[in-house]
Amino acid sequence: MSSLQIKFLGGTREVGRSAIAVRTQKTQVLLDYGVMLNHTPGFPMHVPPKDVDAIILTHSHLDHSGAIPVFYIHGKKPLYTNKLSSELNQLLISDFIHISSYYLPFEYLELKSMMRNSKHIDFGVIERIREVEFQLFNAGHIPGSAQILIEAEGKKLLYTGDFNTEDTRLLEGAKMEYNDLDAVIIESTYAYEEHTERSELEKNFIMEITDVVEKGGTVLVPAFGVGRSQEIACVLAAHHFRYPVTIDGMIRGANSIMMKHGQFLRDSRLLKEALHSAHWIEGWRDRRKTAKKPGVIISTAGMLKGGPSVFYISKIGKKAQNAVFLVSYQIPGTPGRQLLEKGICVIDGKMKKIKAKVGHFDFSSHCGAGELKESVKKLGGNPNIYVVHGAEENCKLFAKWIKKELGLKAKAPKTGDTFKI
Secondary structure (H helix, E strand, O other), rough: OOOOOEEEEEHHHHHHHEEEEEEEEEEEEEEOOOOOEEEEOOOOOOHHHOOOOOOOOOOOOOHHHHHHHHOOOOOOOOOEEHHHHHHHHHHHHHHHHHHHHOOOOHHHHHHHHHOOOOEEEOOOOOOOOOOOOEEEEEOOOOOOOOOOOOOEOOOEEEEEOOOOOOOOOOOOOOOOOOOEEEEEEEOOOOOOOOOOHHHHEEEEHHHHHHHHHOOOEEEEEOOOOHHHHHHHHHHHOOOOOOOOOOEOHHHHHHHHHHHHOHOOOOOOHHHHHHHHHEEEEEOOOHHHHHOOEEEEEEEEEOOOOOOHHHHHHHOOOOOOOOOOOOOOOOOOHHHHHHHHOOOEEEOEEHHHHHOEEEEOOOOOOOOOHHHHHHHHOOEEEEEEEEEEEOHHHHHHHHHHHHHHHHHOOOOOOOOOEEOOO
């Protein structure tokens, strides 16, 4: 009897380089093929391009998409995703090549070939690659993000990708209405952390920002260019924040892409209003002026590893009346994590104590522990569960919880592990 085979190529017991190979007797598809963003980019296990029939992408973040151009060095594989993810993908990988090209086995030429071979598929539409049928469904993580439901060899496999079941200002949450599943690959980023209730989080955030600005200070909000920065702009607009808001960095390109694809957003009018009322940085003179004025600056990069944020913190960080409010997850070892834990940051080549107020607001675009557990409880069928995309202990403990509490077979696979369904 034929079976469906799953091989984990990366993103197991770690966050980064998510990649999964799913194969039947005749066909092999890849679900995501991302990079690990350390000092030098880390790649998933290699798969000979000639053995791959297609790639299906959940969303544009580099830890899921950044290594896909490898398959276009000598080939023309179809890459399936929706139009919004495809365009954001181009923006992010292009920036990645610009920053890291010294370490990468591909260039802009491969990115162009990847874009030419991208096939756009909307949520809920059934697509076929030989005998493999699949659909994409809203994942609620970032604009365009999807879950992948595969049907082949009489089996049903769900890959959640990164997902969030809670509504945010920018997006509707994932619904998780699936029946008769045989296997589920689920993320576990926050398997042991609850997020602050959303309305309370927004209220505190607005209160703290308003307090700093009314006393003449400037607030720097370092944020990811795709998803988080637009969410923050929407939160400020929804609360009728009446002081200057400035947007800088790669966010700008992402904004114009998102505005073209309003059907993926929960409230495209709110985003439009937020972006129209913001000031956009036009150059260095503009940057220097803005850093001295009371107001809010939303800027890439979210972990202070690059982008205009690095310039802003060197100016804003020196004065006690200012603030730096982090709104994204800070990976251990990043400047953002250092700032959070020790209150220090590199300014003009020297490690210095930051005098500005430092805060962290957990505007996460992933499920918290409660939502993750509820999502697994809702799944239809009696599926085998594979827990990925989390710190090693999170993956192992979450798999253990699923086994003990729900009586389902659950594993935290290692890279290279292969399973048959």
